[in-house]
Amino acid sequence: MNMPVRLTTGDRIAETSSKGNQEKWLEDSRWYKLDLFGYEGLAETVTSRLLRQTNVEELGFRYVTYRMERLEVHRRTRNGCSSPNFLLPGESILTLADLFRKGIGPHWQAEVARQPNLAGKVHWMAEQTIRLTGLRRFGIYLTLLFEVDMLFGNEDRHLNNIAVLRRGEEFDYCPIFDFGAGLLSNVRDYPMDVDPQALVKQLRAQPLNTTFARQVKAARSVYGAQLQWAFSAADVVAALEEPLEFYAERDRVYIADRVRSCIHWQAGKL
Incomplete structure (x- = not known):
C-alpha cells in the first residue's frame, strides 16, 4: 500500500498523553498521536471502527473516530493516528479528576476510599458527577465506558481519561476517547x-484498579448492562486489514493474533 507521509516540523515539541509520554499535538483541527510502546494507533483505529457496530449512539452517546497516520516527526518517520477535534467553539474538556478536585476539594480521593465496596465507588463517582454537572444519565455513561474498555482490554481509563464537556456553566457528555492502551498494544x-x-489474564481495569470483570460487574449492579455489539470475528479481521499495513510485515501476524484473541476472550467474559 502506498501511504502518504504527513510532514511536520522536525523541531516540533509535542504535548504528552495522560501517561506523560505518548506525544500528541493539534493541527488543522485534528489531534495527532504517535505510537510509543507498540501499536497504539492501530488499537485506536480498530476500536473506533468496531464501535460502529455497537449501540453506543443508540444510547445517546458518541465516540471519537481514529485513523492511522504515517508521520515524519523529529526527522523520523513514525506510525500514529489522528482524530477530529470534537470541541465546539467555547467548549472545553473537564476531566473527572479536575471536576472532583474543584467541586469536592483536595481530599476527594479519601471520600472514594471510604466507600464500602466497588459498587459503592462507582455509585459515588456517578452521583457526584451528576450533582456537579446535572448530567442525569452519567451512571449509564460510566457503565458503558467500563464495558467498552473491558471488551477491548483498555487499561488506561483513569480519571484523567473520563471527562465531561463544559460550555460556561453548562455540561454535556464527552465522546468516548483514548483507546490506545487496548488490544495488548503495549509490547513493552x-x-x-x-x-x-x-497476557489477557494479566489485564487490569482503571479507575478501580481491579479486574475488568469485577469493575463491570460493580457498575452493572447499580446501573444495569448497557453495551451491545454486533460485530463478528470476520468484522475484526476486516477492521485490521488496512491498519496492519502500517506495521512491519514480520509483526502483522502476531499483532492480528493478539487483537483477535483479546477481543475474543474479553467478549466471552463480558
Whole structure:
C-alpha cells in the first residue's frame, strides 16, 4: 500500500498523553498521536471502527473516530493516528479528576476510599458527577465506558481519561476517547513472544484498579448492562486489514493474533 507521509516540523515539541509520554499535538483541527510502546494507533483505529457496530449512539452517546497516520516527526518517520477535534467553539474538556478536585476539594480521593465496596465507588463517582454537572444519565455513561474498555482490554481509563464537556456553566457528555492502551498494544508490558491468552489474564481495569470483570460487574449492579455489539470475528479481521499495513510485515501476524484473541476472550467474559 502506498501511504502518504504527513510532514511536520522536525523541531516540533509535542504535548504528552495522560501517561506523560505518548506525544500528541493539534493541527488543522485534528489531534495527532504517535505510537510509543507498540501499536497504539492501530488499537485506536480498530476500536473506533468496531464501535460502529455497537449501540453506543443508540444510547445517546458518541465516540471519537481514529485513523492511522504515517508521520515524519523529529526527522523520523513514525506510525500514529489522528482524530477530529470534537470541541465546539467555547467548549472545553473537564476531566473527572479536575471536576472532583474543584467541586469536592483536595481530599476527594479519601471520600472514594471510604466507600464500602466497588459498587459503592462507582455509585459515588456517578452521583457526584451528576450533582456537579446535572448530567442525569452519567451512571449509564460510566457503565458503558467500563464495558467498552473491558471488551477491548483498555487499561488506561483513569480519571484523567473520563471527562465531561463544559460550555460556561453548562455540561454535556464527552465522546468516548483514548483507546490506545487496548488490544495488548503495549509490547513493552505485553511482549510479542508471549501467548495472547496468557497476557489477557494479566489485564487490569482503571479507575478501580481491579479486574475488568469485577469493575463491570460493580457498575452493572447499580446501573444495569448497557453495551451491545454486533460485530463478528470476520468484522475484526476486516477492521485490521488496512491498519496492519502500517506495521512491519514480520509483526502483522502476531499483532492480528493478539487483537483477535483479546477481543475474543474479553467478549466471552463480558
